[in-house]
Amino acid sequence: MPDAKRVYETTFIVNASLDDHQIDAVIEKVKDLIVKNGGEIRELVKWGRKRFTYTIKKKNNGFYVVIEFGAGGDIVAKLERHYFLDDSILRYLTLVLDKRALKARTAAALLAAEQPVAEAKPEEVAKPAPVAEAPPTPAAPVTTTTV
Amino acid sequence: MPYNRPSSNRQGPRGTSSQRGAAGQVRKKRTCRFCDNKEDYVDYKAEKKLQRFVSEQGRIIPKRITGTCAKHQRMLVTAIKRARHLALLPYVSDAVK
Numbered sequence: 458m459p460d461a462k463r464v465y466e467t468t469f470i471v472n473a474s475l476d477d478h479q480i481d482a483v484i485e486k487v488k489d490l491i492v493k494n495g496g497e498i499r500e501l502v503k504w505g506r507k508r509f510t511y512t513i514k515k516k517n518n519g520f521y522v523v524i525e526f527g528a529g530g531d532i533v534a535k536l537e538r539h540y541f542l543d544d545s546i547l548r549y550l551t552l553v554l555d556k557r558a559l560k561a562r563t564a565a566a567l568l569a570a571e572q573p574v575a576e577a578k579p580e581e582v583a584k585p586a587p588v589a590e591a592p593p594t595p596a597a598p599v600t601t602t603t604v
Numbered sequence: 605m606p607y608n609r610p611s612s613n614r615q616g617p618r619g620t621s622s623q624r625g626a627a628g629q630v631r632k633k634r635t636c637r638f639c640d641n642k643e644d645y646v647d648y649k650a651e652k653k654l655q656r657f658v659s660e661q662g663r664i665i666p667k668r669i670t671g672t673c674a675k676h677q678r679m680l681v682t683a684i685k686r687a688r689h690l691a692l693l694p695y696v697s698d699a700v701k
């Protein structure tokens with residue numbers, strides 16, 4: 458049981474009608490939970506607000522966050538329970554990164570280092586979100602033209 | 605004669621039925637794109653990439669059309685389903701209304 462550590466990747470969608478501070482608080486809570494349960498955060502990527510391809514809880518967009526962390530297996534149940542209970546988290550997905558995925562990841566990182574403009578990579582840092590002018594009115598689609 | 609006329613029998617009778625790819629392009633030889641690029645993992649987060657393997661209605665295109673090999677099609681399918689769960693890809697596209 459000791460040191461059966463694995464690498465996990467968890468993606469979750471925060472209600473985008475919250476303001477940036479509230480969203481940060483939600484992310485912070487998740488981070489805390491991982492760290493307090495003995496996990497080690499390897500990477501945290503905020504994709505920012507992104508349009509859904511279908512509505513989730515009558516919302517058209519959400520704030521995507523991806524966290525890669527190393528931890529023992531018992532953490533996932535706790536994490537998913539937290540997601541389930543937090544009403545501002547709309548969707549979540551937690552995966553174990555197997556050897557293959559990890560290999561692909563390091564290969565992609567190397568490639569990205571070689572040619573920085575390889576792909577439209579989401580911003581790594583918390584950039585002030587582009588939809589900042591919209592006050593927290595729920596379900597206000599920013600772009601209406603997209604199919 | 606120094607110049608031979610190019611023979612016109614190069615296109616066989618079976619060449620008429622063109623294989624339509626994901627984006628509607630005609631491919632003569634179908635090869636697995638993941639094998640070609642030596643990719644051994646299909647990431648659900650790359651929804652732009654996955655879109656090529658999904659029809660306009662949002663359905664997964666069978667491997668007989670895209671040419672993806674069995675191994676990569678399995679990986680692709682799970683990736684697409686994960687992307688759908690996170691609303692990165694549609695379950696059913698609006699276009700089908």
Ligand SMILES: [Zn+2]
Nearest residue numbers: 636639673676
């Ligand atoms: Zn293949």
